[in-house]
Amino acid sequence: MFITKIVGEKMNLRILQTLEFQQVKNQVKPFLTTAQGQIALTDLLPSNKENKIQERLFETEDAIHVLRLRGGIPVPKLENIAPHLKRIEIGADLNGLEVAQIARVLSSTNQVSAFFSELQELEIDFHRLYDWVEQLVVLPELTKQMTRAVDEDGRVTDEASPELKGIRQAIRRMEQNIREALDQLVRGSHAKYLSDALVTMRNDRYVLPVKQEYRGIFGGVVHDQSASGQTLFIEPKQIVELNNRLRQQQIAEKNEVARILSELSALLVPHRREIAHNSYVLGQFDVMNAKARYGKLMKAIVPTMSIDREVQLLKARHPLIDQEVVVANDIMIGKDYQAIVITGPNTGGKTITLKTLGLLQLMAQAGLPIPVEEGSQIGVFAEIFADIGDEQSIEQNLSTFSSHMTNIVSILDKIDEKSLVLFDELGAGTDPQEGAALAIAILDAVGAKSSYVMATTHYPELKIYGYNRAKTINASMEFDVDTLSPTYRLLIGVPGRSNAFEISKRLGLDTTIIEEAKQIMSGESQDINEMIADLENQRKMTETEYLELRQQLQESEKLQKELTKATELFYQERDDELAKARKKANELVEEAQEKSDRIIKELRQMQLEGQATPIKEHRLIAAKTKMASLHQEDALKKNKVLKKAKAAKSLKIGDEVRVISYGQRGELIKKVGNHQWQVQMGILKMTIDDTDIEAIAAPKQPTQRTVHTVRSQRAAHVSPQLDLRGKRYEEALAEVDQYLDAAILANYPQVTIVHGKGTGTLRQGIVNYLKNHRSVKHFEFAPANQGGNGATIVQFK
Structure with missing residues (x-):
């Protein structure tokens, strides 16, 4: 009934119940994976300390x-190991499952630590997570021992000790021997004495189901019988000794397992505090994960925090209402006004708006994401108080009004400038005139303590309250007269108005009755309603x-950003080009200066020499030529495309030309294609690109054509062997064609083509090509010691 006293940094517990904070935590709970996380969520309460709230929001x-980057922090399912x-602290030994659960905490600690180390290497920044990671204590050797000795379901593994491994191997051999012996009985001549041809177990010993009348056939020990008594489960005498030895090994196994678990428990004792804290930190990570996943589900965000208690919740939604149908509202308080009075009829959504403000504040002060849009911010309130709903106390035999007043008196006694107060239907439950007066007086009392307040009321007297009080504003919930239903939209600055006349008119009430009712209604009230209607119209416009x-x-901002970006890019590119030009110019100047200095030095040297011997004319001409060579040619003159077009235009059949790549003269025979000519060079006719042809200025003298040898300037660069291994078929044949021409120009009598053995496709292609080449005299595969059929020796005519 009464407000709980604040303890430490936690807020009063009654507000948590009133605004259903626990139901929100229940929505977060399914996303948890650890028992420690469940404990942490249970203990989670809103804080009223600014630094604590900020830390939680940062986390x-x-x-x-992390959820966006890697799908969340890798915290697996963990049990409560406290x-x-x-138990080990007081000297008790753990069982296998308990050891396995602790081992899982240890291995999870290693995984989480390694996970964040990787993120740290990638230089991914976090506000708080690395601080938590530093608290983890990694125990690699202990973790290795635990995980090697016990598997996840608590079974002690064979690798736990050599003794255990040997015992279990012996057990498996004995069980095999027993099964083989029993199988012989089941499938042999004794099968007719059995109720069923199977081997089963009773009292941890292997037995056979024998018909009651043949109990003496097998001898041995009777361990059990069927419900009807017709079947006896007998341990045949042949395997009694085997079962005894098996039982001994099983006891030895049990003792060895107990020894191993005792040893493991002792190993954990010195590290119990570190392990306990690791479990706590992993639980905190689990809660952070759960908050993030809850936020994703609710399309919620982490708001900013205002220490000045300026609340701005954009498109705020109540988290406990179906998010598909809930109406989002902008809720602001604290900056321009500290009091909001929502007036208007019931069932319009006033109470939900009140609860939305309070609940979202509680969630944020607990570090939970809240269902609002980006740009929202919360305040920091030391306390949130609420008087909502029917507070009638049967035990105290108080009326509804008395119950509300008792609660309000308690609230007024505790509030200060750091409090947020929520009043629902303030002043209800008594005479309307007195209730309205009390509501105004209570709001004034709250304002006198500089508290923040949102109140709902249906009293018309409070409609003008916001106009007469400083830092106070009216509000209402929108109502659609056309559909006769509320829209649940909050209208800040517009008081609520009665829609009774409009609704009655749409429902068919006689207009004369409506007009008479308007006449009866006081002029002041009618003027207020008309003022409100006008305000609503202005608001919509x-x-x-x-x-x-x-x-x-938005369009202007987008255009401005594009223009700014384009301008920056233009200036950047201009500056880059200017910088390149300056650099190039400086390089040219430096180069020219070096060359000119060198020429001047030579001229001075020659001048000194001229004291005894005059400088000859050809030496002056050479120096002048060197100076002239420093002159930079016009870019157009160096343009390869223009030079190519000019050369192609001037060439004609019969011209004597020089083939640049071979350094040899030839005669143009005919044009082949748009940019190629067939050139006769000695005995060779070759197709040459016109960019590789240079016209000889001197007129061609008619002479008798004689056979002579053309030697390429590149002869010295032609190898007597061509290696085609690893080349594609078409690429290899093209290379062979060019190589043979170069080899002929180099006057080689023969060459070797290495094509490899492979599938034989390339070899056969080269053979076919050589058969049709007019300059090839003879070809054959190389000797075995030179590659065999992986190479071909070609002789020229």
Whole structure:
């Protein structure tokens, strides 16, 4: 009934129940994977300390970042190991499952630590997560021992000790021997004495189901019988000794397992505090993960925090209402006004709006993401108080009004400038005139303590309250008269108005009755309703204009950003080109200066020499030529495309030309294609690109053509062997064609073509090509010691 006293940094517990904070935590709970996380969530309460709230919000923001990057922090399912650590602290030994659960905490610690080390190497920043990681204590050797000795379901493995491994091998051999012996009985002549041809177990010993009347056939020991008594489960005498030895080994196995678990328990004792803290940190990571996943589900965000208690919740949604149907509202308080009075009829959504503000504040102060849009911020309130719903106390025999007043008196006694107060239907439950007066007086009392307040009421007297009080504003919930239903939209600055006349008119009530009712209604009330109607119309017009202006502003901002980016890019490219040009110019100047200095030095040297011997004319001409060579040619003159076009235009059949690549003269025979000529060079006719042809200025003298040898300037660069291994078929044949021409120009009598053995395709292609080459005299595969059929020796005519 009464407000719980604040203890430490936690807020009063009654507000958590009133605003259903526990239901929100229940929504987060399914995302947890650890028992420690469950404990941490149970203990999670809103804080009223600014630094604590900021830390929690940072942690949630970090967890959302990890969720986007890597799908969350890798915290697996972990059990509560606190009881296990308590047991080993007092000297007790753990069982296999308990050791396995602790080992899982140890291995999870290693995994989480390695996970964040990788993120740290990638230089991914977090507000708080690395601080938590530093608290983890990695125990690699202990972890290795535990995971090697016990598997995840608590079974002690064979690798736990050599003794255990040997015992279990002996057990498996004995079980095999027993099965073989029993199988002989089941499948042999004794099978007719059995109720069923199978081997089973009773009292941990292998037995056979024998018909009651043949109990003496097998001898041995009777361990059990069927419900009817017709079947006896007998351990045949042939395997009694085998079963005894098996039982001994099983006891030895049990003792060895107990010894191993005792040893493992002792190993854990010195590290129990570190392990306990690791479990706690992993639980905190689990809660952060859960908050992030809850935020993703709710399309929630982490708001910013205002220490000045300026709340701005954009498109706020109540988290406990179906997110597909809930209406989002902008809720602001603290900056321009500290009090909001929501007026209007019931069932319009006033109470939900009140609860949305309070619950989202509680969630954020607990570090939870809240369902609002980006740009939202919360305040930091030392306390949140609420008087919502029917607070009638049957035990105290108080009326509804008395119950509300008792609660309000308690609230007024505790509030200060750091409090947020939520009043639902303030002043209800008594005479309307007195209730309205009390509501105004209570709001004034809250304002006198500089507290922040949102109150709902249906009293018309409070409609003008916001106009007469400083830092106070009216609000209402929108109602659609056309559909006769509320829209649940919060309208800040517009008080609520009665829609009874409009609704009655649409439902068919006679207009004369409606007009008479308006006459009966006081003029002041009618004027207020008309003022409110006018305000609503103005609001809708303003809202439409605002949306249009906002769209235009967004388009203008987009255009401005594009222009700014384009301008920056232009200036950047201009500066880069200028810098390149300056650098190139400086290089040219430096080069020219070096050359000119060198020429001047030579001239001075020659001048000194001229004291005894005059400088000859050809030496002056050479120096002048060197100076002239420093002159930079026009870029157009060096343009390869223009030179190529000019050369192609001037060439004609019969011209004597020089083939640049071979350094030999030849005669143009005919044009082949757009940019190629057939050139006669000695006995060779070759197709040459016109860019590789240079016309000889001197006129060609008619002479008798004689056979002579053409030697290429590149002869010295032609190898007597061509290696085609690893080349594609078409590429290899093209290379052979060019190589043979170069080899002929180099006057080689023969060459070797290495094509490899492979599939034989390339070899056969080269053979076919050589058969049709007019300059090839003879060809054959190389001797065995020179490659055999992996190479071909070619002789020229």
